[in-house]
Amino acid sequence: MRVLLTRAAEDCARSARFLRRLGIEAVCAPLIETRPADPPPPLATCDGVIVTSAKAAPYLAQLPPVCRTAPVFAVGPRTARALARHGFAARHVGAGDALSLLRDIPRLMSPPAHLVHVTGRDHKAEPAQGLRALGFCLTLWEAYEARALLAFAQEIVTALEAGEIHAALHYSPRSAKLALARVGEAGLAEPFNGLRHVAISLDVAMILRQAGCPNVAAASAPNEKAMFRVLLGM
Secondary structure, rough: EEEEEEOOOOHHHHHHHHHOOOOOEEEEOEEEEEEEEEOOOOOOOOOEEEEEOOHHHHHHHHHHHHOOOOOOOEEHHHHHHHHHHOOOOOOEEOOOOOHHHHHHHHHOOOOOOOOOOOEEEEEEEOOOHHHHHHOOEEEEEEEEEEEEEEOOOHHHHHHHHHHOOEEEEOOOOOOOOOOOOOOOHHOOHHHHHOOOEEOOOHHHHHHHHHOOOOOEEEEEOOHHHHHHHOOOOO
């Protein structure tokens, strides 16, 4: 089986290694490029740092000194491992989704504690929205952005046209929308829609179904291991 990955290049490479261990060939076609975005905010206080993506880990070193000794809350194990590679130990590791942090953080500290959420330009409302509603003071730092690339490489176009790709994995609403846009521009909607598609969540699956992809399955949990289980069972 050959599986299309449209994540950022660094994520594609990591996912491809895992797929090879399962006997699956990954076709890496990055449609997103991760770049620095805003400088860190000036902060007088910092009671905790929230990290909801492994992509944010390289930027924590830029935080003001007041944040260096604050507890770090990682959304899940993969993010915690990325933090450790950059010299930061997560005080708490969530279940892999932002809502788990929204549930867990109030058990570990009380409002009006000041939390800094290190995130990307394109991010979901939670856990910031819910924590603010509970009385926490929360500062968002959009440390990086995922910039869209404009086209598939020619070898990907050729492989799709020849039917040499059998499935695709979709890790976010944005990457799914970008993939659909690029195949549409390249005139490849028909072969792309005919692939077996695995989505990380129901909202991503809905984007694909509404675009005309009939064979779409959503993972039972919002993580890569759950996606791989679906892929192996298709």
